[in-house]
Amino acid sequence: MRNDCAIDVTMSVIEGRWKAIVLCKLMTKGTMRFSQLMREIDGVSPRMLTKQLKELEKDGMIFRETYLEIPPRVEYSLTKKGRSIIPVLSAISQWGATHMQPVIKIGEHRD
Numbered sequence: 001m002r003n004d005c006a007i008d009v010t011m012s013v014i015e016g017r018w019k020a021i022v023l024c025k026l027m028t029k030g031t032m033r034f035s036q037l038m039r040e041i042d043g044v045s046p047r048m049l050t051k052q053l054k055e056l057e058k059d060g061m062i063f064r065e066t067y068l069e070i071p072p073r074v075e076y077s078l079t080k081k082g083r084s085i086i087p088v089l090s091a092i093s094q095w096g097a098t099h100m101q102p103v104i105k106i107g108e109h110r111d
Contacts, residue, residue, distance in 0.1 A: 010088065013059050018044050018052045020089060023078070026062065027086050031077040061085070 061082040
């Protein structure tokens with residue numbers, strides 16, 4: 001990653017198959033438990049979700065709160081920094097909705 005390019009910095013935080021989806025789920029649903037995220041995100045494995053959550057926490061995008069109960073309860077929520085990316089994700093979502101069409105094959109050209 002080049003630190004002199006703001007896009008590189010932004011993409012390093014949301015890159016990966018599941019990070020943006022996790023952020024969107026927390027944005028729309030609020031605080032969620034791991035099991036809730038697993039149910040909401042179709043196709044993610046527990047191992048991959050754990051990895052993505054740890055990376056988002058390390059980057060300061062989400063907050064992980066552990067409750068000392070039996071059984072232990074863990075909840076995830078957006079931090080202030082995490083909430084600040086909502087307009088970016090909304091813009092990406094709007095762009096995707098506008099340009100949702102089949103992937104262009106190599107050699108094809110559409111205007």
